[in-house]
Amino acid sequence: MIGRGHRGDENGDTTFTCGRIYIDNVQVTVVKLDIWGTVTDENRHEYQTPANQVITGIRHDGDENGWTQYEYGWISYTG
Numbered sequence: 001m002i003g004r005g006h007r008g009d010e011n012g013d014t015t016f017t018c019g020r021i022y023i024d025n026v027q028v029t030v031v032k033l034d035i036w037g038t039v040t041d042e043n044r045h046e047y048q049t050p051a052n053q054v055i056t057g058i059r060h061d062g063d064e065n066g067w068t069q070y071e072y073g074w075i076s077y078t079g
Helices: none
Strands: 003-007 013-017 029-036 054-061 067-076
Touching (some): 029 054
Antiparallel strands (some): 003 013, 029 067, 054 067
């Protein structure tokens, strides 16, 4: 996941953008670990993965006051 956009209230549209990541013209491998991070209050609108990790998924429950949880994994570049 390389981007996210949302319009409107909790009933609005959310769009996620996926893409490939390249470093020095070499495609990196994203390894999805199926590890879900800490649940956050959606009003905070912030989440930071552990060091050397990337966001690989997101789930949310409820309205703007509901909870959001992010899934993370790591990337492999040239082995």
